[in-house]
Amino acid sequence: MATIFDMETVALDDQDSALLIIDQTQLPGRREILRLKDQKSIWDAIYLLKVRGAPAIGVAAAFGIYLAAKEIDEDTFDDFYKRFEEARDYLDSARPTAVNLSWALRRMDSVVRENREKTVPEIKSLLLREANEIKAEDIRVCCSIGENGLKLLKPGMGLLTHCNAGQLATSKYGTATAPMYLGQERGYGFHVFCDETRPLLQGARLTAFELQEAGIDTTLICDNMAPSVMKQGWVDAVFVGCDRVAANGDAANKIGTSYVALAAKHFHIPFYVCAPTSTIDMACKTGADIHIELRPAEEVTEMWYEKRMAPEGVKVYNPSFDVTDAEFITAIITEYGVAYPPYDVSLKEIFEQKAKAER
Known part of the structure; x- marks a missing residue:
């Protein structure tokens, strides 16, 4: 099949x-x-x-x-x-x-x-x-992001990801999942925890699905279980994608990502953002300048249920993304290398490397 x-x-x-x-x-x-x-x-x-x-x-x-x-x-x-x-x-x-x-x-x-x-x-x-x-x-x-990310990992590690930054989010390999797929090909034996990613369940419907199809040892968890799994010592690193990175390293990704970053910081777990340089917006100074898309209320109140699961008329706040502050990001993995804090310096260096490569 x-x-x-x-x-x-x-x-x-x-x-x-x-x-x-x-x-x-x-x-x-x-x-x-x-x-x-x-x-x-x-x-x-x-x-x-x-x-x-x-x-x-x-x-x-x-x-x-x-x-x-x-x-x-x-x-x-x-x-x-x-x-x-x-x-x-x-x-x-x-x-x-x-x-x-x-x-x-x-x-x-x-x-x-x-x-x-x-x-x-x-x-x-x-x-x-x-x-x-x-x-x-x-x-x-x-492919390059996968290689750069894999250098930060060891065989047998437990990884956690949020939303879907996999093959389904790209043309091939994904961003946050690229190190996982390359590791699978090379026998690293990773175990990956997938946050379900409410309200649209991209982690449950997409990431868990494609990782399982690739033969990766995969466990689906509810979003609010991430800190508990971390506390058990089952997570050695977090890998997420992003939709926009500001010049100071603040990163916008699917709603709930900042919550995962806060938990990872508390448990001293490295939190990596996988970002193609096309996703890094050097004209955007900080995460406060990133426009956050608001989605329809129905995605929260009734989309996944046979019957409406919230009272009629209740107010709903449904932002599609949140911004993880740079201070909670261990590193930003790009196709031209890994950027570490301070990001206002390292991201400029990444683009300098890109300019040299394109000459």
Whole structure:
């Protein structure tokens, strides 16, 4: 039987002008590939978390804006770019916290602006090439994060992760799970605890599912069990992904992450954030500057229940993310190395290494 690793999280069928994604809202019960052919469907898929995880959202956005450009039939650059901008801004509005969405769209926009002297068909071809490179780059980045993270670990360790920063959140390997997958391939024998991650249960539905499919020794726990598991001495390190890292090292990730970081600090357990440089926003000074997306109340009151489990009319506060302060983060693992405090210095050094590598 095919596993989830035989399916691509995000793919392009250029011949059919369709974006292909695994519908993550149906997992683990159903493995369904959606074929999205219009911008509203792609926007909905991003907003409704059918495709989710910062890197996967970036790849989906790149393919999505290419498909939008492909449908623009204007001949002059100015007319083409006007409609391109409209499509770009529309897609960018789907998920404001995940920086990879705007990052990928900016990359695609640069391709258009830097080639204004070329014909529209030539620009469309360049957009396709850039979108494919964004996906290929995502795979390379995740591999590098995995290698850098694995250097911090020893065989037999107990690990804990929150939400899903796995293969389903990227093109391959994941970010926070990349060291786990590489360790599994090399016989490290990790045991991984997955927080269920309320209210949308990405840890239960997605992370536990894909780790188990990979043959990793996996235990699912409720979010509020993390400190208890840590106290038992079963957790040697915490690995999480992120949707945006500020220049000072503050990191926004799925709601509940800061709670895990606080517990890890109390029990002297290293807390690692796995962040592609595309997710690090050096223009964002601190976590206070990160816009936190608020989600519908129904996700808390009734989404997972046969009957509503909260009184009608009760107020609901449902932020999708929280910000973990830099002081609770042991290190930030990137594709160009591991950054340690003070992050305002080490993150700049990471980008200096990136600049040298790209020359």
